[in-house]
Amino acid sequence: DAKTTQPTSMDCAEGRAANLPCNHSTISGNEYVYWYRQIHSQGPQYIIHGLKNNETNEMASLIITEDRKSSTLILPHATLRDTAVYYCIVFEGDSWGKLQFGAGTQVVVTP
């Protein structure tokens, strides 16, 4: 059963920031929020993860609300190569690496 809710699709203009929302209202204290993406049936690619603090790396930023019930992945300057399905995954830190992928958000970056 899905632990996260994401919009089915969204468009973004090239060069603009893409803000991808995710709801995870039933998240528990030891569960992390992970983001992966999948470009056209290639293998999923890790983007970022966090527990409760906001995180930033070279690919994206992750903003987690104080109550941890939702989060936003921010791609600061979207490029055409960012067109992909983006998955928000709640992952229990003590599990054996089992990622449960949902349907994700299809992001289309347009020129």
Add this chain to the structure above:
Amino acid sequence: EPEVTQTPSHQVTQMGQEVILRCVPISNHLYFYWYRQILGQKVEFLVSFYNNEISEKSEIFDDQFSVERPDGSNFTLKIRSTKLEDSAMYFCASSESGFRTEAFFGQGTRLTVV
């Protein structure tokens, strides 16, 4: 940059035949996984493997499937007596640990059962 390598990229097999999908995980990783994605559907977890044994498996991973780490570098998924519904993209992944670390995925093997 280190990567997970899968071979072959595409395998066609006849129904009832056995297939072995091969993966070379990243060298210092200790946890290995197989996932599959039927065309147009979600990525599904099959199995995780650590310390030469299965750590966790899904309901999909029945007696038809087996995994093995035959040497220090390869990680294989064997599907016995393939069925039409086994047609899918199979992804291998590895991670440094099973806890809160990123998993690196290979590019997948497309299995077509005819």
